[in-house]
Amino acid sequence: MAALWTMRSTWPSGARFAWVVRMYRPRQRHCCFSSHGLIKFVLSPRWLRPSRRTLHRRRPTLSPTFSFNTARDQAHQLLYAKDKAGGGFHTVIILVDRIKLDQQLGDTVESFLHRNGVESVFRAETIEHLSTVVGMANVDQKVLVTTTHKLSLLVQDKVLLARLLANSSKMSGAATSLVHVAIIADEVHRSHTASTRDAVSTILDALRHKTYYIGFSATPSHHTLRLFGRPDRTATLRPFDCHSIAQAVEAGQIVNVLEHFTSLSCTYTIDKPTDCQDHEVDSWLAMELASSCDAMLQSKAHSMMHHFVYTCKAKHVFAKCLVVARNRKHVVAYHRLLSGYMKSQNLPGRVFCTFSPYDNVHENQFNTCTLSQADVIVVCDKLDTGYNEPALVAMYIDRPLVAHGRIVQLLSRLNRCRDGKSGVFVLDYANHPAQIRRAFDEFAHEAVAPSNQKPDMAKVELDFQTACLVLWTTLPGIVLDAHQHKRRQPTDTLPVDDLVHRLSRCSKDTYMQIKHALGMLVEAAELLDRDAPYLPRQWVMELYRRLVDQVCAVKSHGEDTCDKTCDCHAVRRHLRITNMKWQWATRWSHTTASTTFCSL
Structure with missing residues (x-):
């Protein structure tokens, strides 16, 4: 006979509330709990497993x-x-x-x-x-x-x-x-x-x-x-x-979704219109518009489907993939581009998209198959949690992710096991691999939190290391010089003005990674009261202030929200992207990340 012990406490808003403290399996020996304030439930033998x-x-x-x-x-x-x-x-x-x-x-x-x-x-x-x-x-x-x-x-x-x-x-x-x-x-x-x-x-x-x-x-x-x-x-x-996730992976109950995780970065040249007057503002505006232009989305779509068809579908006939877009308009654009790829290659692949309706645009206007029949599924905020499809073997992420829980939930759509499914692939076009690794570190084992208001210093240290890794590998000229050699003098930093000017020419995804890592490093360095190698605290704070207070002051430009007098329309009409190249970043395991941090 098993026993279920519960402890009463007060619900924050006044309702009665109880916490289940322990339920024992039959014949379990260790039963060391005080009976003060406890209620004992004698359970029927029908209890087959502990809750x-x-x-x-x-x-x-x-x-x-x-x-x-x-x-x-x-x-x-x-x-x-x-x-x-x-x-x-x-x-x-x-x-x-x-x-x-x-x-x-x-x-x-x-x-x-x-x-x-x-x-x-x-x-x-x-x-x-x-x-x-x-x-x-x-x-x-x-x-x-x-x-x-x-x-x-x-x-x-x-x-x-x-x-x-x-x-x-x-x-x-x-x-x-x-x-x-x-x-x-x-x-x-x-x-x-x-x-x-x-x-x-x-x-x-x-x-x-x-x-x-x-x-x-x-x-x-x-x-x-x-x-x-x-x-x-x-x-x-x-x-x-x-x-935990680590226990489940070790027991073979789920697939390790990070085993074949790859982050891709894009380098390109922007040919801007000549009628723009403010050079700095135009640089940031061009960076924002380039991230959503048709040429960029088409290049990503071709990269995704080439990998899916020749790496996944060729090996597993049952394979399906999930494409995670930034917004609902990108979902529609990807559905058009991916369907066009299948048609141009004479492939029978079926594409399905799902999103909440907007501006009289509904997913039923595009879908010619059901969700269960689709080979490629394009989503934004739907199906990223709770969706159960063991045939998913690949995920292509084109959306910046910040919240650790959201990252783990999203990538875990791939971890279901099924016959013939030997591994899964994640290609990330928007996030740094160190950030993804940090999110899984949060939930790989038992998640805990201090009962008081003090920060968990172990997690602060992880944030500190993660931010350093992101900045070392993304900020130009900080660790590696122009010849891609390690700088000998960690104390020599670039002038903030020069660095901000150089950042205006990087991709928006890289810029977002840098801005998020700077904020994380400022907070962690203050709590730990120490500087990071190559990244003096005062210099980091000044760079972060410039990016947040000045660059972010430039308004966001939307094709449907800006008036006709806005300069963004001229930039959008004449914007051309050339010399586009995708670089495959090294897959970062926990050991690789730790080794890189210690060596620098």
Whole structure:
């Protein structure tokens, strides 16, 4: 017989809240917990596996299939759990943050529970239906699958909320041993916001029952750990259970997505129009417009499809790839260019794009196949998390990425295993490999956070090293001279004015990498109170100030947003890109990055 221990605490907005502390397998020997402030649940033998903690850290490949199975198993098990006073759960609510996951998870939970004798499974179709199901008093036990959005809408509807409160007052007077409510939430690192907590708190206050919250996340943020984490003896917040990416790769459960990661950089010459007066402004304007011009996108599209067709598709007939664009207009442009490539090469490859509608432009205007039939899938913000397709073997990234959790979630679309899938490829046209490596370092093992407000100095050191690597390899003339030899005098730095002028002629992606790394280095160097080799702190701060305060003051130019008198229209009409070359950067493993940092 297993036992589930939970500890009560106070929800930030007033609702009752509980943390699952430990659940033991049958015949587990070590059981060393104080019983002070704990509630013990005696579990039925139907508990086949442990469900660990309020925050359950899972590897990214477990979304969505494993998450669905875990949620359904946990909901089923909670219906049979009893506390020491005989109290059980009368309601289990499973929360997801997207409509597609709501449909998929609802099918999984409903079919499984029906096969196991649980008939009261509800899927809220509208907020009216959600209000009715939540306040239903004639059902002893029920499982409800819904979205956080519907829950928030229910709270905002005063009439439905008042009706729910009235029904709950009748329920509270009935004598019953079912006194608990459980909420199971997936992807809590992105879906569990302040508004979600307020909505959940209001609903739980209406139910007036003891509530237990269980969350799942592959990339828990600092906020998530502060809300759900368990403090250890060193005042560090940890998830109760963690099956990390490193463990999953070692066990062969997922594919290592960084094994064949390659970053590409582009060099080109911009032929600017001669009627521009301000040379410096025109340089930055030309850099911005060059990143989205047709010639640049066409060159990237050709590079992507040449790699996919001759490296991936030639080896694996089932292979699919994901193209990650910067915005919705680029999604449409890539769909046109990639489809044109397939047609020009007489290839049967099918291209599918997905994006939210804009300016009366909808994805249905371009797609001639379904998502499951497509060989090439072009996305922007859709399908970058939660999408499960084991046939994906390649990803082509043309979007700057900053947030570590977003990077890991996006690249983890490739890590599903399947027969014949020996490896995956990532070609990145916009990000520095050291930044991608830093993101995976954050979640490769157990993610932790300090329980106090002090920064984690180990992570600060990683940020310091990452920023140095990015700047050493991107800032012209800092480490390598004009002959590509290492500079002997680290203290000799280029004048800031000269460097800013040279940066105005680099690609926008390289500029964005430099600006982000400068900000990271300024913050990390201040916390560590030391300078980086070749990068004196005062010099870095001045360069960062020039890039942020002066260069970024130049407004962003859009073809549809600028008026007819803006100089960008003349630049766009006459802009020509020549001598375009793609350079394959060296793949940076953790050992390579550490060796490079130490040698410099």
